[in-house]
Amino acid sequence: MRIAHLSDTYLPRTGGIESQVSDLAARQAAAGHDVHVLTATLGAGGERGGVVDIERGVAVHRLGARLPFELPVNPAESRLIAAALRAWRPDVVHVHAGVLSPFAYDGARVALAQDLPVAITWHCMLDGVVGALRVGARLTGWNRRAIALSAVSDVAAAGVAGVFGTHVAVVPNGLDLDAWAPRPGSGADQAVADAGSAGSGGPVRFVATMRLAPRKRAVPLIEAVATAVAQLEPGALRLDVIGGGPALARVADRVSRLGLDDVVRLRGRLARGEVRAAYDEADVFLAPAELESFGIAALEARVAGLAVVARRSTGISSFVEDRTNGLLVDDDEGLSAAIVRLIRDRKLLADITAHNRAVRPDLGWDRVLAAAGAEYARARSLRIALQNSR
Structure with a gap:
């Protein structure tokens, strides 16, 4: 044809x-x-x-x-x-x-x-x-x-x-499901190992991959993380933000103003292979966008075995079921609450990552x-x- x-x-x-x-x-x-x-x-x-x-x-x-x-x-x-x-x-x-x-x-x-x-x-x-x-x-x-x-x-x-x-x-x-399949020793394995501990066992490692533009809502993401940090013990979470774009300076400024320099790392734009390697070191993927028609980065993370936190009303809900593949939320307050919940309930986090490692989406x-x-x-x-x- x-x-x-x-x-x-x-x-x-x-x-x-x-x-x-x-x-x-x-x-x-x-x-x-x-x-x-x-x-x-x-x-x-x-x-x-x-x-x-x-x-x-x-x-x-x-x-x-x-x-x-x-x-x-x-x-x-x-x-x-x-x-x-x-x-x-x-x-x-x-x-x-x-x-x-x-x-x-x-x-x-x-x-x-x-x-x-x-x-x-x-x-x-x-x-x-x-x-x-x-x-x-x-x-x-x-x-x-x-x-x-x-x-x-x-x-x-x-x-x-x-x-x-x-x-x-x-x-x-x-998606090439084989290329993004979970690897032994990745962050999800550590989440399973920490399942019996409530809030201990080291920080939960979050990652967000996006173009740093207003539509993707990187600044509200940083604010949601700050709200979560205020409710947690010091060192409970780490966040890597992957991507570049016109909002990079605003994001960096908000990280500094909110005192998150020891929590948030801005990694800039990475090649696909580098993103894949970053997911090996992570537990949870955060998707703050409200107008996400599909969410290919979230799919990559879900196939790699990460739990996914995303808006309920987006296309990500087509491959993320609440409490099975991650947590679906309605607003930024819910995003903060989901971050806190996955850090405090390591059993829930381990169950989600174990499921995502074992069950592939039909995509x-x-x-x-x-x-x-x-x-x-x-x-x-x-x-x-x-x-x-x-």
Whole structure:
């Protein structure tokens, strides 16, 4: 099958959507499909304007332009996308969308104009904008288009269904489960060893991996940790924050102002292998974001055997069950309480980490490839039905 992926952002940018689209495309190529990615993100050497790179068997079309702040857009993107699709004529166009995805939305419009089967996957939460988008979809007719709609989790899919008023499937993010599997001697093993002690046996080691931007809520995380520390004996917890971003200075300042320099370590951006090694030394993963459509970092931590503390209303709840894989909370006060609870109740922490080490979530790449394939078949069926109705 000839598959075209359209995404505003792509490697070498780092982030959930970038890594997921790249991995999905590479695995489809390895399975024998002819896969192209069209993106507005420049290449590592500044490649743009239609340059095609071959990366892991995937043809990556760099259709962006050199703009201030490295914005992933191009005033000529519609023309460039149309030319690329016309020249290659894919069997299906898989669009990867967020709330603000001008390149992806232009690509979907161009693909529909060329009468190509289109599947759109939303990698975001639409909380707060469902009403406005619903009106926009009705006024522009997008709610009547023959498109296979999906999202990366049930929670995210509910928002998309609220916009378009139709069935929205789930194409989850995927993970190499073997690569993130627990290793002997990791932090979870120590949690089991400490299960009989209430608050003793050394500090519980927490980790949070995120882009340090306001949406990910790193500053409220630090404040929640400070609230927990105030209720605990000195030295009861340690937190590593992994990631970089525009809020780094604010996070560092809050750590200092709250007197947490001996508790919180800001480790900056780490490579995947370094993140994996950090999870070997940790017990609990903290996810403070309120608008998390899936939570790939939390999934990596859960597969590595860590307990996960996250918001109940996010996509993380699709693979974290309360008191089984971690603790689900409703607000920042609940986040602080969960931190204290896991430190004081080592038996609960040990039970959770033992379960996560023994039971894998069904989110390996075989499931994701099958879900994507089903959406491609649905997109083609919708297109045929539309043609027959004309």
